[in-house]
Amino acid sequence: MDFKILHTSSLSKARCGQISTGHGSIETPVFMPVGTAGTVKGVHSSELKNDIDAKIILGNTYHLYLRPGTEIISKAGGLHKFNSWDRPILTDSGGFQVFSLANNRKLTDEGAIFKSHIDGSKHIFTPENVVDIQRKIGADIMMAFDECTPYPCDERYAKNSLQLTNKWLKRGWKHFSDTSPHYDHSQAFFPIVQGSVYKHLREESAKFVSDIGAEGNAIGGLSVGEPAEMMYDMIEVVNEILPYDKPRYLMGVGTPVNLLEGVDRGIDMFDCVMPTRNARNGMLFTEDGTINIKNKKWQDDFSPLDEKGETFVDKIYSKAYLRHLIISGELLGAQIASIHNLGFYIRLMKLVRENIRKGTFSTWKNQMIPKLSKRL
């Protein structure tokens, strides 16, 4: 993997770059649609590529490990072959999902013992086997196994958790360095900064992570319920320390406004289930604000879904029709809204890059934030 910074913003820390992988290059800042179980819910791989133009998608190690299982994915020749997606894939480490299991997991120094949400079977994730699983999945970018602290989280817990995450990171990095890709493309390994909302812990973690010397670095444990301002503060603290010349990935974030604020603070990569999950509930993101398509006001609005949208659904379907589908619980409603929202997120990041290149990012961002925050 290779990363080049191509343009920077004079009034902010925003930057435009390019990540090169064995499955093609990615212009940053980039938004990565989430393909939990090897599929972005409701969207064909061809739509993702040709209509939405996503350059990289995310897969969840936890879900893929349980179903279809790493054996099947290995036999298929990796996830790219299995799900017919020939552009880059990033996989998380499973940490976030395992720690969401609450009563169904137990933490030890060795790793995390957990029960499958599907059949209750017992499993263990360790910093090492999570690398092995991601090797078998064949992700272009793999993530370290970490403990994602909840919010709120007391300082003592956050400190102990960070020590564990750091120990795991060392083991994961060693195992990554000792093993090789299973397929004919290279794989990068990103460590993750934790430390909850404590500045000194975030600093400690960012230094520890930086010292690893990985090809890219991630910030985890944010957007877990803390106020947005607190998240932005933590990003600033961390990005002061994380190497400038490596991509910075803010995990699990966020709203369109969060994305712009993240870019403003030097973030290069984002992922979030919001565009697809909210789509299934009838929430649409647009340049002029968010739409709750279930509202009665849209029932006879036969104008195109989004005049400014660039996917096929924006042009051929009306707001009234989508409202009917979502209200009726029709599959097609979820499909249309998902394509629209993902198309919007991808286009928003294209506008971000254009404005960074033109040197107008800060002005543009300040105009966009109030618009994006509106409810239509």
Add this chain to the structure above:
Amino acid sequence: MDFKILHTSSLSKARCGQISTGHGSIETPVFMPVGTAGTVKGVHSSELKNDIDAKIILGNTYHLYLRPGTEIISKAGGLHKFNSWDRPILTDSGGFQVFSLANNRKLTDEGAIFKSHIDGSKHIFTPENVVDIQRKIGADIMMAFDECTPYPCDERYAKNSLQLTNKWLKRGWKHFSDTSPHYDHSQAFFPIVQGSVYKHLREESAKFVSDIGAEGNAIGGLSVGEPAEMMYDMIEVVNEILPYDKPRYLMGVGTPVNLLEGVDRGIDMFDCVMPTRNARNGMLFTEDGTINIKNKKWQDDFSPLDEKGETFVDKIYSKAYLRHLIISGELLGAQIASIHNLGFYIRLMKLVRENIRKGTFSTWKNQMIPKLSKRL
């Protein structure tokens, strides 16, 4: 509407024809995908047109009347505009759905009083207002309001029911003749033959229907639980009487084998939820038999979904991947299987027409039936 017979089969009653409508022409025999609430579940209108190549779809008057309601559809300028489908649409009369409501409907001479399955609100369908609703929907082909008898059904009930259906047909036909299309395309009105599994009632009904002199005629009340042979017998009885030079539509039928047997007996049009409903449960129809994709045997079969299939899903997705999606309850699984199955039904009818044209229909049909009946 216009119908021309282009080719006939010497060894059977199969025929190839062409129906011309205000939204283009349809080669028969034809299979019509069911778009219950104005959408074929899980399939974009562009996929239906460009990938599956459906020439006509069906909408359910009962569902559309309740949601989004005829007012919204009228405001949109008709269903074609509302759901972005510019090829022909046929709507049923709502009779079948209303009579499926069991305890929530009451039959009178006037019509059927029923309670909405959505909110329990009270409504009435009459032979006249069902024409009005279908005028507002703007279907190219509208259906008469009838009572669809269940199976089994005693002869006395079937006889009385047929009398009611006939009375309603006269009223519906009169109202159809007295009213005009709401949009700039013509609308045809098909009466429906009933009579359960009683030969003399079917004959009586077929004569009554034929005397109406409509542009096409339908056979209802079959495939409701009776043995297939009984259905085939009834088709034979009815098709002896229905005008030769008008399209014959067998409602709600059926399996691929049912379709070939229907064509063999002179049926021109079919509709059924089977390809989409069964798709959502992981059942795939192929030229070599049916596949239950949930079976473990497919878990590591990475061959394309259907080597003989012509839709994009047949080529880019593997059986193992579809199995994973269906087992995981992923939306995309339903989408892929629905496109495959509809593509298969449409292609099967294309093969039917080719073989009728070449004079090889009967031989081909006899080779196909055992293959189609297999479970792979």
